[in-house]
Amino acid sequence: MSKAYTSNLTRDQFELIEPLLPVAKPGGRPRSVCLWAVLNAIFYLVDQGCSWRDLPGDFPAWQTVYTYYRNWVKDGTWDALHERLRGWTRAAHDRSESPSEVILDSQSVATAPMVHRSVGYDVAKATKGRKRHLVVDTALLNQEMNLDGTETSPNLR
Numbered sequence: 001m002s003k004a005y006t007s008n009l010t011r012d013q014f015e016l017i018e019p020l021l022p023v024a025k026p027g028g029r030p031r032s033v034c035l036w037a038v039l040n041a042i043f044y045l046v047d048q049g050c051s052w053r054d055l056p057g058d059f060p061a062w063q064t065v066y067t068y069y070r071n072w073v074k075d076g077t078w079d080a081l082h083e084r085l086r087g088w089t090r091a092a093h094d095r096s097e098s099p100s101e102v103i104l105d106s107q108s109v110a111t112a113p114m115v116h117r118s119v120g121y122d123v124a125k126a127t128k129g130r131k132r133h134l135v136v137d138t139a140l141l142n143q144e145m146n147l148d149g150t151e152t153s154p155n156l157r
Contacts, residue, residue, distance in 0.1 A: 003058050007047035008040045020081050022072070033060050033068075041065040086141050099137035106133045 009017075014036045024031040041059035045052065052062045059065060072078050087097035110129040135143040 003056070005040065005044050005047075007043040009036065009043065011036075014039065017081060017085070020077070020084055022075065022077055033064055035068075038065050038068045042069055082142075086143075089141060090137075090139060093139060095139060099139075099141075099143070101138050102135050102143055103138070104133065104135050106131055 017039075018035065021035055037060050041055055041062075042065060044050075044059065045055060045065075052066050055062045055065060072081075090097055090099070108129055108131050137143055
């Protein structure tokens with residue numbers, strides 16, 4: 001990679017999480033893309049809020065980055081990475097890796113009038129839209145997040 005973005009992982013950070021990433025599949029063509037560049041592209045996308053197709057040219061092709069991201073979501077790599085990093089962060093702050101208390105919050109989010117997929121109606125707040133739930137521990141580290149239509153959500157008041 002030629003440019004340094006604020007969202008990039010340092011080499012030390014990458015070496016810390018590299019063992020958590022899946023190894024290349026046996027057989028077939030050898031892996032030609034650098035996973036450090038793929039992760040930096042994903043973090044750039046999250047940081048900048050751009051679309052896959054708008055990734056700068058000094059990252060791997062957007063199709064490659066998206067394929068790695070999709071596969072890591074499907075096989076649980078992102079969840080495992082999150083769990084491990086959260087555990088390390090808690091341990092660094094002299095806390096047990098598993099929290100004993102969590103904080104749950106929910107929010108109804110209104111959607112555009114023409115959106116009909118996964119939309120419900122929250123009777124308590126008279127809002128048509130989706131409901132998001134967030135669970136954090138007492139150190140405010142994300143434990144779980146869920147987004148769904150309000151009709152399928154529990155009515156938390």
